[in-house]
Amino acid sequence: MSDQVMTIREMCDAFDVTPRTLRFYESKELLFPIRDGQKRLFTRRDRGRLKLILRGKRFGFSLEDIRQVLDLYDLGDRERTQMTRALELARDRLAEMRRQRDDLDTMIAELNEQIIEGEKALAEKNRTAA
Amino acid sequence: MSDQVMTIREMCDAFDVTPRTLRFYESKELLFPIRDGQKRLFTRRDRGRLKLILRGKRFGFSLEDIRQVLDLYDLGDRERTQMTRALELARDRLAEMRRQRDDLDTMIAELNEQIIEGEKALAEKNRTAA
DNA sequence: CGTTACGGTGACGTGCACGTCAACTTCCCT
DNA sequence: AGGGAAGTTGACGTGCACGTCACCGTAACG
Numbered sequence: 221m222s223d224q225v226m227t228i229r230e231m232c233d234a235f236d237v238t239p240r241t242l243r244f245y246e247s248k249e250l251l252f253p254i255r256d257g258q259k260r261l262f263t264r265r266d267r268g269r270l271k272l273i274l275r276g277k278r279f280g281f282s283l284e285d286i287r288q289v290l291d292l293y294d295l296g297d298r299e300r301t302q303m304t305r306a307l308e309l310a311r312d313r314l315a316e317m318r319r320q321r322d323d324l325d326t327m328i329a330e331l332n333e334q335i336i337e338g339e340k341a342l343a344e345k346n347r348t349a350a
Numbered sequence: 351m352s353d354q355v356m357t358i359r360e361m362c363d364a365f366d367v368t369p370r371t372l373r374f375y376e377s378k379e380l381l382f383p384i385r386d387g388q389k390r391l392f393t394r395r396d397r398g399r400l401k402l403i404l405r406g407k408r409f410g411f412s413l414e415d416i417r418q419v420l421d422l423y424d425l426g427d428r429e430r431t432q433m434t435r436a437l438e439l440a441r442d443r444l445a446e447m448r449r450q451r452d453d454l455d456t457m458i459a460e461l462n463e464q465i466i467e468g469e470k471a472l473a474e475k476n477r478t479a480a
Numbered sequence: 481c482g483t484t485a486c487g488g489t490g491a492c493g494t495g496c497a498c499g500t501c502a503a504c505t506t507c508c509c510t
Numbered sequence: 511a512g513g514g515a516a517g518t519t520g521a522c523g524t525g526c527a528c529g530t531c532a533c534c535g536t537a538a539c540g
Contacts (some may be wrong), residue, residue: 227486227487228486228487228488229486229487238528238529239487239488240527240528240529240530241527241528241529243488243489244527244528248527257535257536258487258488258489258535258536259486259487259488260487260488272457275453275456275457276457277410277527278410278450278453279409279410279450279453279454279457280407280408280409280410280411281410282526282527283526283527284526289461292461292464292465292468293464295468295471300472300475300476300479303468303471303472303475304472306468307465307468307469307472310461310464310465310468311465313461314458314461314462314465317454317457317458317461318458320408320409320454321451321454321455321458323405323408323409324409324447324450324451324454325451326405327402327405327406327409327447328444328447328448328451331419331422331440331443331444331447332444334422334423334440335422335437335440335441335444338422338425338433338436338437338440339437341425341433342430342433342434342437345430345433346430349430357516357517358516358517359516359517368498368499369516369517369518370497370498370499370500371497371498371499373518373519374497374498378497387505387506388505388506388517388518388519389506389516389517389518390517390518407497412496412497413496413497414496
C-alpha cells in the first residue's frame with residue numbers, strides 16, 4: 221500500500237530530482253503533497269503531474285507555463301468562464317507545441333544534413349591524408 | 351548592397367531581439383559581426399546563425415549547447431580529431447532532438463485529449479445549467 | 481539515552497540570459 | 511558649431527530555477 225503515497229526520497233529516486241526541487245515545485249503550486257505531520261507524502265496525482273512537469277521543462281517551458289497546462293488536467297468543478305478560459309489557453313499551447321514540432325522537424329533534418337556533410341568532409345580529409 | 355551586411359538595428363528589427371542580446375551573443379562567440387570602426391556589421395552568416403540560435407532557444411537548449419552545434423555548420427578546415435569530436439557531439443544532439451520530438455508528440459496527443467475532455471465537460475455543464 | 485538518519489523551514493548563493501543605466505564616440509543634419 | 515540619433519563599452523541589476531547551508535524536529539536503533 222505504500223506505493224499509493226511516496227516519501228520525498230522515494231520521489232527523488234524515482235524521478236531523479238532533488239528534495240529541493242520537489243519542495244520548490246510545491247511552493248510554486250505545481251505539486252500538492254499531503255502531510256503526515258510535517259512530512260510530505262506524494263500521491264499518484266503528484267507523480268503524474270511531476271512527469272508532465274519534467275517533460276515540459278525539456279522544451280523550455282517555464283514552470284508558470286507548465287502550471288497553466290497542468291491545471292487543465294484536473295478541471296473538475298470550475299466556473300464555466302474559468303473552464304472556457306483554460307480551454308482557450310490550452311488550445312494556444314497546443315498550437316504552439318505543433319509549431320514547435322514543425323521547427324524541431326526542420327532542425328532535425330538540417331542537423332542530419334550537416335552531419336552527412338561533415339562525414340563526407342572527414343572521409344575526404346582521411347583520403348587525402350592517406 | 352547594404353543587405354549584404356546589416357546594422358545592429360536592422361538585425362533587431364528583422365529578428366525581434368534587442369541590441370543587448372546581439373552583443374551578448376557576440377561575447378559568447380555565437381555571432382561574429384565584422385567591424386566598421388567601432389560599429390558592428392552583421393553578415394549573412396551571422397543572420398543564418400542567429401536564426402538557428404533562436405530556434406534552438408525555443409527548445410530549451412542553452413546557448414552553450416547551441417554554440418557547439420553551430421560550430422558544426424562551418425567546420426571548414428579543422429583537425430580530424432576536432433571534426434570527429436564535433437560529429438559525435440552532433441549525433442548526440444540529434445538523438446536527443448529525436449527523443450524530444452517523440453516526447454513532444456506524446457504531449458501534443460495528451461493535451462489534445464484533455465482539451466476534448468474539457469470541451470465535453472463544458473458542454474455538459476452548459477446543458478445541465480440550461 | 482545518546483546519536484544517526486531522514487525530513488522540515490528559512491535564508492542566502494549561483495548560473496544563465498539577458499535588462500538597464502551611465503558615460504562616452506561618431507556621424508549626420510541644419 | 512550645435513544638437514540629436516545611433517552605436518559602443520563597462521558595470522550593476524533582475525527573474526527564473528534551483529543549490530547550499532545552518533539550524534531544528536522526531537522517529538528509530540543499539
